[in-house]
Amino acid sequence: MLGLPKGEVFIVPWTSDWEKEYQLEKKKIEHIIGQYIVNVHHIGSTAIRDLSAKPIIDIAIEMKDFQDGEKCVKPLVEIGYSYKGTNVLPERHYFNKGxxxxxxxxxxxxxxxxxxxxxxxxxxxxxxxxAKNQYAKLKHELSLVSNGNKHKYAEDKTEFVKSILERVNK
Known part of the structure; x- marks a missing residue:
């Protein structure tokens, strides 16, 4: 299953189809804006084997120059993305599809x-x-109490994410 309707937050079991979907989308993206790309990464929970996740493929694109993101809007819109700007999260151009x-x-x-x-x-x-199992349990619990509020769901995961990053950055 792929796709999360607006106003809903739920997680589904991991599937290898997510990696296949990422690879297909990566090829499309590289084909249309490859001249601006340093690297393309599969991120988020769908990128972690056996971790349940919201059924959305998260893709991180590393750009040579952040300003080149503006040049990518039209080609990405042509393959179905909506540009949401740079004010959703700092220092990031954000797009979603579908x-x-x-x-x-x-x-x-x-x-x-x-x-x-x-x-x-x-x-x-x-x-x-x-850590993966702890995160899976937390995500499941939060998906049940978030009442479809994706911002609350994400915010309530913040402390766990910070604790992992503190370990990694030591």
């Missing part, structure tokens, strides 16, 4: 601290079964 939402692009300049933290968190959970 209704229900199936993909999100988080576009950063190479070396951006928010991107680096996302990659560190992903990699830590990939390598640490205990």
């Amino acid at each position: 209704e229900p939402r199936t993909h999100q692009i988080h576009m950063y300049q190479s070396g951006n601290r928010f991107l680096l933290d996302q990659l560190k968190f992903r990699d830590y959970l990939r390598d640490n079964e205990t």
Whole structure:
């Protein structure tokens, strides 16, 4: 299953189809804006084997120059993305695709601290079964009490994410 309707928060069991979907989308993105890209990363819970997740593929794009993100808007819109600007999160161009939402692009300049933290968190959970299981339990509990509020759901995960990043950054 892929896609999260507006106003809903739920998680589903991990599937290898998410990696396949990421690879297909990555090829499309590289084809249309590859000249601006340093690297493309599968991030978020769908990138972590056996971790239940909201059924949205999160893609981080590392850009040579943050300002080049503006040049990517029109080509990404042409393949179905909506541009949400840079004010959703700091130092990030944000795009989403579909209704229900199936993909999100988080576009950063190479070396951006928010991107680096996302990659560190992903990699830590990939390598640490205990932390991955703790995160899975937390996500499940929060999805049940968030009442469809994606901002509350995300905010309530913040302390766990910070605790992992503190370990990684020591």
